[in-house]
Amino acid sequence: xxxxxxxxxxxxxxxxxxxxxxxxxxxxxxxxxxxxxxxxxxxxxxxxxxxxxxxxxxxxxxxxxxxxxxxxxxxxxxxxxxxxxxxxxxxxxxxxxxxxxxxxxxxxxxxxxxxxxxxxxxxxxxxxxxxxxxxxxxxxxxxxxxxxxxxxxxxxxxxxxxxxxxxxxxxxxxxxxxxxxxxxxxxxxxxxxxxxxxxxxxxxxxxxxxxxxxxxxxxxxxxxxxxxxxxxxxxxxxxxxxxxxxxxxxxxxxxxxxxxxxxxxxxxxxxxxxxxxxxxxxxxxxxxxxxxxxxxxxxxxxxxxxxxxxxxxxxxxxxxxxxxxxxxxxxxxxx
Amino acid sequence: xxxxxxxxxxxxxxxxxxxxxxxxxxxxxxxxxxxxxxxxxxxxxxxxxxxxxxxxxxxxxxxxxxxxxxxxxxxxxxxxxxxxxxxxxxxxxxxxxxxxxxxxxxxxxxxxxxxxxxxxxxxxxxxxxxxxxxxxxxxxxxxxxxxxxxxxxxxxxxxxxxxxxxxxxxxxxxxxxxxxxxxxxxxxxxxxxxxxxxxxxxxxxxxxxxxxxxxxxxxxxxxxxxxxxxxxxxxxxxxxxxxxxxxxxxxxxxxxxxxxxxxxxxxxxxxxxxxxxxxxxxxxxxxxxxxxxxxxxxxxxxxxxxxxxxxxxxxxxxxxxxxxxxxxxxxxxxxxxxxxxxxxxxxxxxxxxxxxxxxxxxxxxxxxxxxxxxxxxxxxxxxxxxxxxxxxxxxxxxxxxxxxxx
Numbered sequence: 001x002x003x004x005x006x007x008x009x010x011x012x013x014x015x016x017x018x019x020x021x022x023x024x025x026x027x028x029x030x031x032x033x034x035x036x037x038x039x040x041x042x043x044x045x046x047x048x049x050x051x052x053x054x055x056x057x058x059x060x061x062x063x064x065x066x067x068x069x070x071x072x073x074x075x076x077x078x079x080x081x082x083x084x085x086x087x088x089x090x091x092x093x094x095x096x097x098x099x100x101x102x103x104x105x106x107x108x109x110x111x112x113x114x115x116x117x118x119x120x121x122x123x124x125x126x127x128x129x130x131x132x133x134x135x136x137x138x139x140x141x142x143x144x145x146x147x148x149x150x151x152x153x154x155x156x157x158x159x160x161x162x163x164x165x166x167x168x169x170x171x172x173x174x175x176x177x178x179x180x181x182x183x184x185x186x187x188x189x190x191x192x193x194x195x196x197x198x199x200x201x202x203x204x205x206x207x208x209x210x211x212x213x214x215x216x217x218x219x220x221x222x223x224x225x226x227x228x229x230x231x232x233x234x235x236x237x238x239x240x241x242x243x244x245x246x247x248x249x250x251x252x253x254x255x256x257x258x259x260x261x262x263x264x265x266x267x268x269x270x271x272x273x274x275x276x277x278x279x280x281x282x283x284x285x286x287x288x289x290x291x292x293x294x295x296x297x298x299x300x301x302x303x304x305x306x307x308x309x310x311x312x313x314x315x316x317x318x319x320x321x322x323x324x325x326x327x328x329x330x331x332x333x334x335x
Numbered sequence: 336x337x338x339x340x341x342x343x344x345x346x347x348x349x350x351x352x353x354x355x356x357x358x359x360x361x362x363x364x365x366x367x368x369x370x371x372x373x374x375x376x377x378x379x380x381x382x383x384x385x386x387x388x389x390x391x392x393x394x395x396x397x398x399x400x401x402x403x404x405x406x407x408x409x410x411x412x413x414x415x416x417x418x419x420x421x422x423x424x425x426x427x428x429x430x431x432x433x434x435x436x437x438x439x440x441x442x443x444x445x446x447x448x449x450x451x452x453x454x455x456x457x458x459x460x461x462x463x464x465x466x467x468x469x470x471x472x473x474x475x476x477x478x479x480x481x482x483x484x485x486x487x488x489x490x491x492x493x494x495x496x497x498x499x500x501x502x503x504x505x506x507x508x509x510x511x512x513x514x515x516x517x518x519x520x521x522x523x524x525x526x527x528x529x530x531x532x533x534x535x536x537x538x539x540x541x542x543x544x545x546x547x548x549x550x551x552x553x554x555x556x557x558x559x560x561x562x563x564x565x566x567x568x569x570x571x572x573x574x575x576x577x578x579x580x581x582x583x584x585x586x587x588x589x590x591x592x593x594x595x596x597x598x599x600x601x602x603x604x605x606x607x608x609x610x611x612x613x614x615x616x617x618x619x620x621x622x623x624x625x626x627x628x629x630x631x632x633x634x635x636x637x638x639x640x641x642x643x644x645x646x647x648x649x650x651x652x653x654x655x656x657x658x659x660x661x662x663x664x665x666x667x668x669x670x671x672x673x674x675x676x677x678x679x680x681x682x683x684x685x686x687x688x689x690x691x692x693x694x695x696x697x698x699x700x701x702x703x704x705x706x707x708x709x710x711x712x713x714x715x716x717x718x719x720x721x722x723x724x725x726x727x728x729x730x731x732x733x734x735x736x737x738x739x740x741x
Contacts, residue, residue, distance in 0.1 A: 042434035046427065139548055144516065153517050155422065155448055157455055241423070247452040249422045256381065256419070284427075291417055298417060299380055 020325055025274075032180055041172040045244065046284060048172070051179045052240040054280030055186055057264045058273065059233025065271035066194060067226040068206030070123060073130030075258035076137040077107045077231040079248075081238025083141065086156040086248045087149055096161050096243050100182070103239035104232045111231020115224035134258035141250040155249025158242065179240055183277070186233060190273050193229075202226060267309050269316025278317040282309075363679040365412075365439035370405075371671065371678060372412045373397075374432030376444040381419030386445050388650060389468060390415050392660025393443060395647035406671045409678075414438060420445075422452035429453040433462050440465050440683055442667055443486075447471050447518075450483075458482045463683050465670075466663055466713070470597075472522050475711035477688070482680075484687055484711045486663055488596070488621055490519060492715045492736030494526020496619060497593050499734055500719055501538075501566060502531065505591060509540045511564030513555055513579055515571055516544040523570040523595055526736065540564050545575065552579050560588040569594045573604045580608035580616070594618045596717070601626065602653075605722060614724045619717035622658050623697050627726050635696030662697045666704060666713065669693055701733040712737075 036044055056078055063069050084106050085099035114133070121129050141150050150156070163174035193199050201222055204212035213219055242248045260283050268279030290301040313320040365372030377390030397411040405411065414436050416428040425444065432438045440463035444450055447469045457464040458480050466486035467474050470493075474485035501508055512527070514520035524542070528535040541562035543555035552575050559567065560583075567590040569579055576598035583592070592615065598604045599618040623630050630636040639661060643650055650657045671678070673686040690713060693704040702716045715737045720727040 040434055042430045045430055049423070049427070142517075143548065144546060153448060154451060157451065159455075245423045245426050245452070246455065247422055247426065249448040249452065251420060251448050252422045254382075254421070257421075295379060295415075295417070 029184070036169075036173045036176055041170055044172045044176045048176045048179045048244050049241065050280040050284040051183050051277065052237045052244060052280070053261070053264060053283050054237075054277040055183060055240070056234045056237035056261055057268060057279040057283075058187065058190055058276035059230040059237065060261055060265045061268075061270065061273070061276050062190060062193075062202075062233065063226055063230035064265060065269075066199070066206060067202045067223065069118075069223060069226065070127040071130040071230070072127050072255070072258050072262060073133030073137075074230075074234050074261050075253045075255060076130075076133040077111060077234040078238035078241065078257070078261070079137050079141065079253035080107050080110060080231075081235030082242035082248045082253070083150060083156075083238075084235070085239035085242045086158050089158045089243075090156050091149070099239050099243070100236055104236040107235025107238070108228045108232040111235075112224055112228030114231075115227025116220075118227065119220050119223055131255065131258070134255040137253050138250040141253070150250075153250060155247060155252075157247050160246050161243065175244055179244070182236065182240065186236070187273055187277075190233075194273065198222075263306065267306070267313075267316055269313075269318030272316060272318030274321075275316050275318030360676040361679050361682070363439050363681075363683070364437045366409070366678040368409070370410045370412045372414060372436060372438040373667070374429075374436060374438035374441040375413065375415040376418050376425055376428045376432070376441065376449070377415055378420040378445060378449075379417040381421065383420040383446065386468070386656065387417075388654065388656040389443070389445065389660040389663075392647055392650060392657040393664045395650070396642070396661055396664040399642060399646050400668060406668060407675065411671075418449060420449060422448050425449040425452050426456065429456060433457075433460055439463075439678065440680065442466060443468050443663055445469070450474070454480065454483060461680060463680055463687070465683070465687055466666060468663075470522075471518060477709060477711045482684060484684075484706070484713070486666065486713050487659075488619075488714050488717055488736065489712060490522035490595075491526035491529070492712065493596055493619055493717060494523045494528075495530035495736035496717050496719070496734045497568065498527050498530020499736070500593075500617075500731070502534070505566060506534075508538055508566040508591070509562075509564045510538050510566045510568055511541045511543070511559035511562050511590070512539060512568045513543050513545065513552060513559060513571060514568075515575070516546055519572075519597075520544070520570050523568075527568060530736070545571075547572070549575075551582075553582055556582040556588070557586060560586055564590060566591045567593065569598075571595070571598055573598045573600065576604050577607040580605070580612050584609070584612040592616045596620070599720075599727065600655075601722075601726065610724050613722050616722045617730075618720055618722070618727065620720050620727060620729075621698055621702055621714055621717045622655060622662060623699060624655065624727060625658055626653050639697060658697050662695050665695050666690075666693070669695075699729070699733065710737075 056074060060071060060074050063071055081103035084103040085096065088094040088099045088102060089096055118126055118129055140146065142153050160171050162171050163169040167174065201212065201217045204215070204217060205219055205222055209219060264279030264283040267282045269275030286305055287298070287302055290305060291298045293301045375390060375393065377387055378384055379387040379390065394413050394415060397413045400406065401410045414432060416431065418424040418428050429441060432441055441457065442465050444453070444464065445468035450464070450467045450469055453464065461482055464483040466484060469485065470487050470490050472489045472491045474483055475489065501510070512524060514524050531538055541559055541564055543558055545552050545555055556579060567583065569576060569592060571579055576594060594616050596619050605613040623636060639658065640652065642661065643652055643657060647657065669690065670683065670687045673689065674682050688706045688708045688711065690704050690706045695704065699718050702714065704713045706713050716733050716735045718729050718733050719731050721730045
């Protein structure tokens with residue numbers, strides 16, 4: 001990417017939220033809060049899952065989009081979060097609410113530790129190293145030493161929580177609101193992180209590591225920490241996913257899932273925070289659309305949709321929105 | 336002859352059905368005067384997509400049923416979704432079928448982890464999870480899971496059949512067991528031990544587990560030979576089954592060899608192990624093997640071929656999957672016929688648990704389907720077969736491994 005491009009991007013990330021963006025966010029939030037009144041529980045379940053995937057993709061976005069480190073292994077952190085939640089709830093009888101932070105912290109530690117040796121690897125080599133994580137995860141979950149904890153191939157069935165305090169909500173509605181709240185908190189934190197001094201350091205490492213080092217950024221520390229934070233997000237997403245689906249099994253976290261997260265990242269917009277949510281929706285709904293078009297050629301249809309998406313929105317959904325907003329602003333200015 | 340039998344079964348069931356719903360029509364979700372909505376989840380993509388043929392066969396069979404006028408005048412609207420064998424996707428698709436498409440029941444969802452993922456949901460929602468496509472024993476637990484029922488012989492039943500065979504033919508056998516160390520393998524071992532009863536401890540001289548992550552089972556095979564066993568109970572998945580058969584020949588161990596049904600594919604396992612090494616091995620079957628020349632002139636086989644040619648021409652006529660799909664679809668048709676005009680979810684389960692000596696065309700002659708409110712295992716009979724170097728040959732009678740109302 002050219003330097004001017006990079007500058008523009010970091011400006012965009014650093015700058016205050018533009019007015020139309022604030023407006024858009026508020027409208028989206030109001031719609032999101034009112035939605036459960038209008039749609040079926042099944043659709044709410046899908047949206048809840050899409051939001052969980054969105055959080056995982058945001059984690060990946062922090063790592064890949066803002067810090068320039070590739071990962072094809074985020075299914076492993078998702079699995080770690082999911083299993084942490086499932087084991088805490090099923091084996092130890094701990095309330096689901098507490099599983100979220102614990103799943104995040106466990107993933108953070110693992111992510112940080114994995115990030116340390118991974119520092120030596122760049123670009124495609126790092127992608128390959130993380131890919132090995134994704135490939136190993138399902139087998140590790142089935143392995144004998146871990147079986148008493150993970151339940152082996154059978155996985156763990158957990159019980160869906162009901163709404164607390166006697167709220168008049170179905171458990172799907174409650175989980176939807178809970179996940180929405182987590183999304184708001186996590187996305188706000190991510191936006192603040194990127195707009196901070198730390199965020200600028202992350203972006204500087206991505207764009208020009210030598211210059212960043214010259215300016216006194218501790219590259220190793222920042223990179224490993226980013227890995228940890230990214231895993232933190234993905235782990236929490238995994239815990240949410242497990243609670244919503246009520247079941248974890250090794251077959252849920254194959255490398256195909258890691259690739260799906262990566263697809264969501266690219267389609268949503270690699271360095272966009274809001275784009276991650278779009279990515280989550282894409283990951284969940286587009287395979288269904290493809291299957292509706294043709295059962296026999298679902299894979300091919302999915303591929304075509306993906307190519308079209310990349311062709312129409314070369315910088316992801318977020319890039320498209322950005323482009324439209326700036327065009328509209330320009331037209332207004334010339335009037 | 337057979338036509339007459341079918342006719343009487345149908346007439347009988349119609350009579351039963353209509354008397355049960357004499358007064359009025361009662362419909363559950365997904366049923367109208369014109370159609371019955373049936374949901375299904377199959378892996379059409381992903382690692383287990385080979386099984387997708389089963390879903391396609393079932394769809395083709397329902398097309399045939401509809402072309403011939405449907406069931407009691409109602410057409411089957413078969414809605415089948417892909418889950419890629421991924422449990423989260425199974426949950427999503429099951430919820431879509433139940434809450435959005437509003438099907439009467441979910442039929443033949445495939446896979447053990449995938450069905451486990453929706454087990455509680457289906458029972459909480461009181462939607463039939465009927466004739467699931469997995470051999471695990473846990474699907475026949477009507478006390479705790481009233482709405483879930485298996486179909487194929489479960490692993491424990493098969494284990495009991497081997498036990499019966501051994502007690503009859505080799506009462507003083509010394510048995511060596513090789514098994515995969517997971518629920519599937521343990522189910523088989525439990526079935527054998529239960530079947531042997533008090534003699535199990537004396538007869539079993541060695542148990543060797545292996546992990547799916549092991550590269551080979553060579554060391555286990557050497558241990559088994561050294562244990563002095565003269566019967567080999569081989570509970571392995573296809574890759575390991577081929578290895579074990581080969582290794583036994585290499586080290587010159589020639590016991591009575593019992594190979595589990597999971598791995599008795601001639602093309603997929605025995606060919607790889609070498610036909611000369613596999614000669615004489617015993618296993619079990621419950622459906623007619625479409626590659627067995629013995630069925631060439633069998634009326635039921637010909638009817639199946641005609642069905643395949645007309646409704647599923649792209650299907651593989653040498654594979655057992657279309658035979659399986661055809662037979663399980665016929666079982667559901669029988670249940671729906673028995674329901675008559677009382678097509679509620681409750682009555683579907685009642686009729687599914689009320690199959691009495693149901694004979695279908697493609698199971699081996701003598702095998703019947705039986706269920707009751709306490710017996711949720713439709714097929715529990717199999718026949719011991721022996722490999723003659725080319726194909727499986729039936730030896731001995733149809734045997735039952737009934738678990739009863741557990």
